[in-house]
Amino acid sequence: MLLRRAVLTPPRLQRRHLSTFAPGDLALLRPTKSDRNNSYASPILTKPLSPTGRVETHKGIIPHSAILGKQRRDVVRTNISNSTRDGRGKGSGGAGGQEYRLHEVKLEEYVRLTRRLVTPLYPQDAGLIVGLLDLHPEPPRWGDGKEGEKLEILEAGTGHGALTLYLSRAVHGANMPFPRSRQEEGGEEDGAIAVEQWKASRNAVIHSIEISDKYSSHARTVVDGFRHGMYTPNVDFHVGSVSDITSSLLTSRNNQPFLSHAFLDLPGTEQHLGIVAKALKVDGALIVFCPSITQVMACLETVKTEGVGLEMERVLELGVNGGTGGREWDVRAVRPRAARQHSATGMDSVRDGDGENGNREDSGVELSSGGEEDGRGDKKDEGWKMICRPKVGELVVGGGFLGVFRKKRL
Incomplete structure (x- = not known):
């Protein structure tokens, strides 16, 4: 597959007129x-x-x-x-x-009212996802010779661009102001050099990947359209396969983990967990959005059976028509003790129904969400069964699901 990185050529950013509406503003x-x-x-x-x-x-x-x-x-x-x-x-x-x-147009209103080609994440859900990442971008510093840790976040797929905007706004303070004056007053060549120098100095970058060129282009237009494109320069738009682009970015960094966090919202999410986890720094969050709980379970099963270096932290349910703030589910992988005791002899001792209620006292199972409890690290394990149920005592509503994983120390 031919990969293409969308060229980052930030629009000619205009100064916003806070007191009155001016040409180029939205109202x-x-x-x-x-x-x-x-x-x-x-x-x-x-x-x-x-x-x-x-x-x-x-x-x-x-x-x-x-x-x-x-x-x-x-x-x-x-x-x-x-x-x-x-x-x-x-x-x-x-x-x-x-x-x-x-x-004046707020981000929430802009996301809801802009023309869409695909269904965007609801603003409440996008805010919840950004909150789960717990971002603390450090402002740029001059003269002390010290640089803060670079914050790089992967988003796939881009879709409408709603989450792209929320992520870019969250990390915006980590980058120096975009060189408006040099872009506007200098020639085309000087402006291009200023942009490249500024890009190289960024302390926070959003890598937004979309398989569809059409959707990526439209999302770029959406991001450009909010407040004169003030959040566009923080984003690198990519078109192609998530695994292929992530692998390419890894190669350009000598196969060293570079992602602070990652968010995946695309079909077949479990197929991309391995390469994304490889690019993720230790303790970085990898959040998957899935329409159904069974897809989250498929991700957890892939983590367990293929020894992906991730640990499940929590599962949250998102509500319809604007979200619920994240209703928590109990999703775990369990391995019956009988299977562990007889695995050395090759006997299959897993019985249907073992550990269905996830209760340590009466199920006779070893519980695990990430594979560290049994002390075998990333070894591929067999005999895992799934626990899947809503946390009790809370209102049941419909919607998608967020699976939150963390990168383990290998």
């Missing part, structure tokens, strides 16, 4: 409460503002020129006439039309 329009029949209507996300652009609603048109120069929380109206261009009219009378209040 969020919410119906005002003056119209009770429409106060609960969905908000409208504009395209990048331009003097000739306009917003079309079911109650009329708002030209971008009526938004440019306005402040946050100012009011604009559809079908605006010259007498009401300042947006200060009350009610829905006067020039007619619907009133909308202007807001």
